[in-house]
């Protein structure tokens with residue numbers, strides 16, 4: 254979190270959890286647990302299932318909560334005969350500002366490859382949404398020591414054809430698959446190694462000025478107890494939090510991480 258120009262971002266990916274009533278409760282509790290100052294210092298975002306988005310929008314708008322929200326996926330197409338899919342304009346109309354693209358669970362369970370991830374990144378940008386682009390390696394790749402080139406290749410594929418200006422509107426999330434929902438957190442040094450390599454690749458492809466503006470998150474078993482050490486790394490600008498974001502108080506503590514960084 255070295256740069257003063259990159260505002261820290263904590264994004265809670267609820268995955269396929271919480272109905273709309275539970276969603277309302279969680280958002281209200283989260284907002285009540287954080288002061289205006291804390292919310293202005295650390296951008297706080299929730300990423301509910303589609304079925305909760307309207308409820309979250311109503312809560313946020315109704316009580317003017319300083320909490321952002323977004324979706325976990327979008328179609329690469331703007332409309333049409335794509336049963337079960339949700340398009341970017343629908344999300345934008347619901348007030349979403351973010352959308353996750355290329356999460357490892359989508360890559361694994363829905364066979365999403367770099368070409369589809371690239372199309373989704375482009376669709377998000379076209380419709381005014383900020384893609385949270387996920388990259389990350391599985392255990393076998395990590396054990397072969399190929400995690401850095403693997404993540405950089407995924408990054409290249411997902412950002413193919415984008416202009417530097419478009420890239421400044423992308424958030425990248427490094428999520429080692431072996432650390433997701435397993436309780437195994439990458440060490441802060443592991444997180445920095447890949448987040449730093451991602452930034453270097455952004456410099457090489459899009460230039461220093463662009464790379465300096467891109468926020469890079471770490472995701473994988475982030476909790477209140479380990480977030481400060483991860484956020485102390487120079488190229489980590491936030492976290493994509495799964496399980497721990499389902500507990501309002503735990504997620505609020507994660508968002509209050511600056512209090513735990515030694516001054």
Ligand SMILES: O=C[C@H](O)COP(=O)(O)O
Nearest residue numbers: 266433434473474495496
């Ligand atoms: O999108 C979030 C990540 O997959 C991390 O999930 P987790 O915090 O439950 O390990």
